Amino acid sequence: MITRSLRPALLAAALLATLPAAAQDLLVRGATVHTASAQGTLADTDVLVLRGRIAAIGKNLGAPAGISVVQANGQALTPTLFGGISELGAEEVSGVEATADSRLRLEDQPARPEFDLSLAFNPDSLLLPVARAEGIGFSALAPNPGGSFIAGQGAVIRTQGDSQPLASRQLYLSLGGNVSAQSGQSRAAQWMLLAQMVEEARGNLPASSPHALLSPAGRKALASYLAGNGRTMVRVDRASDIAQLLRWAAREKVRIGIVGGAEAWKQADALAAAKVPVFLETLVNLPASFDQLGARADAAALLAAAGVEVSYVLNGDGAHNARKLRQSAGNAVAQGLPWETAYAGLTSVPARALGVDDELGSIAIGKRADLVLWDGDPLDVAHVARRVWMGGVEQALRSRQTELRDRYQAPAGSQPRAYLQPSAPRY
Template sequence: MRSFLTLAASALALAGAASAQDMVVLADKLFTGDAVIDDAAVLIEDGRISGVGMADDMEWDDDAEVMEVAVATPGFIDGRTVVGINGQYNIDADQDADEDTDPNGAELRVIDAYNPYEELIPYVRRHGVTTMHVTPGDVNPIAGQSAVVKTGGDILDDALISPSVGVLFNLGETPKAVYGGKGGPSTRMATASMIRAQLHGAKAWADKEDAGVDLEKQALADVLSGDKKAIFAAHRSDDIMTALRIGAEFGFTPVIAYGTEAYLIADTLAEQDVTVLVTPVLGRAAGRNETLNASLENAAILHDAGVNIVFATHQEGYVPKTRVLLWEAAIAVANGLPDEAAISAMTTAPAEMLGISDETGSIAEGKSADLVLFDGDPFEYVSHVEAVMLGGEVVHQREE
């Protein structure tokens, strides 16, 4: 089999036209997101997958462009990030994830701050991310509405998959630190009470006839009706349990972001069918009090307990303001998580959580041809992302 490197010129030639012609990707190993196929072929037509299986069982046109690789996976989906609303320079001008003027920011929308020309987008794309769940930051107890975007497109409309998929709630130390001196919640009790009060208010508003326009209450009413997901960012296990109590009170199952101590209550999370956005695997244990119990085995323990896990990067306080999703997953693999489970946590699991599994998240007939192509084991440090395909177009090609 020819190496991928011999096809670099061909791939570059395809970069502008791949979505309009037939292509075939031949992979020594193919992770579809649901299974692993050796000596596989993926057929691509008009930007979508038209066939997948063992190469010996597949047929394609003689004039189809062929790319041969060691390993292929679905395009990665970052389960939670601020890329696109926080920028690479880490200055006020490109930091829009946190609006710290009101502890209730339910009406705030990520799409109104998203910059498709932010340089961090091609940075994460060349590491395999083709879809992002972009959320607000950590400051507000009720932070605002998240969105799902592709890592391509010159304007928001070209990238947008879902303009408002969930509302982010923040528990723990950060809201206390920000609002304690502003007359807002200064304890965990007050943060939880404020969230509960706002949810009760939204319920009462939704039950009224002719209630009038209230953007905050409408967003929270959508959480209560199930139209939007409730995403609770929490590190400590007691904060995670607070999120579960609030969810039980109002009839929803929260998605847990961070989940630093989730492994301590893995059986409870599995019993309640809670999804955990493991963020990040390489979190600094000494960074703050609530992360002192961080464990590199968190993802593996949760997986073994039957908890649905999704990998995410979220944000960093230093340049370039984001982590690399693939490297976070690789550390989890090095600490006991099976390869297939790690791939799933970046592909099928986030696609299902975000309600986009009909379009992307796995390599299956009819879905968008979002693929990551490697020259070796994706979780080995010496391997490279050779190319990234988005909708059948080669949007990244590794330079020699």
């Protein structure tokens, strides 16, 4: 709701009195506010932040004494953007196993849905400030399939480096040809094994059975998702696998999301009817596997036209390339997806699908003041984040990458550049 009064701001301040002292007050004046909510885009609008939360949105808002005022001069203001589904926060160097915690390999009992990657989240990861400086504020930390096509659990993290991920949890599994090695070289066996695991989780197969696939903790974890506590995210590409998945989810009453979805557009109407979001790899427009024979560049536009909520993931090393998700959205616009719909895929859609929309994903009163001021169109990679705030606290747009750039661009002195003393990192 647009308001000229500070009454909502004062109410919000009273409700948020318990927030950490580090949270700041802020007034962004005269921005083009892309709210990612039912309010849409608001021209020449102010956003007031009190104690790290959005307190008021409107024109000509009064600024409390001593508050920091930022003149936006019409530039785009957005919530911080979604960084995809990746190992961000649980991986430093993908080729060094000691720094990559996202894959579980256990020979004795490979199906371990109780595996929770969020326990390995590192708030000091050097990859977080790289993403944050590009306007990325939240991401889904997800395990990779290792010994089983059921990879385990993940959670939503904020790139500010909070000590703990947010409370929402997701279960991740993969289906199709890419994980056939984990299911007897047959995708049919994936459904056979999954059916038995469901029976175990529901107590229909004794835990003492020599044929049991799940540990007691695994049964409890899977039962929680079968009961609707959290969303089950399924990496799958082939249209026939997606159709089978939709039938299984309806029968078992499981809330699912599609990850990858190269051929999801073929099941667009069914996905829309089931209200299943698709986290699409929009840059996959050629068949890289037999499961992706139907990949096409305008898949996002086709899905959205049918009423499917679309967000994005990256094909490859998403932890190091979260900033490229804006390119995914921009490419989708070039292929027919409306700009506002593409923008929602970086903001409100993933927040809602992952269960954190009460905190993140839009500019609305009461939500976290995780904000980005851009020098142009946020979906155009030719433009960059000018300023980033998380919880109302301005973030230094610095990272290990910028530190190295500054160090080795510095003029040579009496010693080689390698001996220059870098300034203390502020990220």
